[in-house]
Amino acid sequence: MGAVGVLALQGSFNEHIAALRRLGVKGVEIRKPEQLENVSSLIIPGGESTTMAKLAEYHNLFPALREFVKMGKPVWGTCAGLIFLANKAVGQKEGGQELVGGLDCTIHRNFFGSQIYSFEAEVAAPELASKEGGPETFRAVFIRAPAVIEAGPGVEVLAEYPVPSNKVLYSSSSVRIQEENAAPEKKVIIAVKQKNLLGTAFHPELTADTRWHSYFLKMACETGEEASSSIVAVEGVDLRINHKQINELPVYQ
C-alpha cells in the first residue's frame, strides 16, 4: 500500500521510475485498472497522447483513472500526461481523444509545434525553488510540448514560459499563427497545480534535477490519505527524500 504508480502504457515511464528511484522511492508500473488499487498516487508520463489514449481505452483504464482523480488522490501528468488530465484539449489533427479530465484547463496539444520545435530552456519556478531549495530556475525539456492556454480560477500557475516573438506558435484552438511582430512579452503557462493534480508541459524525468519529483512526492504526502511513511522505499535505500544522484539512465546534467 501507498506506493507511487506510474502509468506504463507508452512513453517515458521508465525514466520516471528511475527518477523516483534516485529519490529512494519505488515506482510501480500501472497497466491494468485493478493495479490502481495498490497505489496512492500516480504519474502519467509523456509520450504520444493519442497512442496512450488508445491503449488506455483498450485496457479499460479510463473509468478507474477518473475515479482515482475524483477520489482526490495525487496525480501528476507530464507532457502527454498533462493532456490526459485536462478537461479540454485542442490542437488535434483528427478529432478529439478521450481524456481523464479533472484539471480545469484547456491544453493545446502541440502548442510549440512539431518534433523539430523541441527545445530546452531555463525556466523560473519560484514555488518549486521555495519548497525544494536549489536554483531559482530549472532546465525544462520540451518535446512536441503542449501548453496550458486557459486555466480556471482554482488553478495555481507554477511556471510560465515567455513566448519569443520570432517563433511560429499556435496560440489558440483555431490554430492562429503568431507572426514575427506578435507581442514579445506573451507568456504561456507550462506548469500548474490544482488541489491533488499537478501538470507540467515539459519532461523533468529527463533531467538530473529531481526537484519536480520531490515536489510531487511531498504533494502526495500532504494530499494523500496516507502519511509520508507509506511511500514505499526501494529496498536498501534510505526513505528520506534527498537530491543525491544515482544515474542508471542517461539524463541531462
Ligand code: GLN
Ligand atoms: N504533444 C504530444 C501529444 O500530443 C505530447 C508530447 C510529449 O509527451 N512529449 O501527445
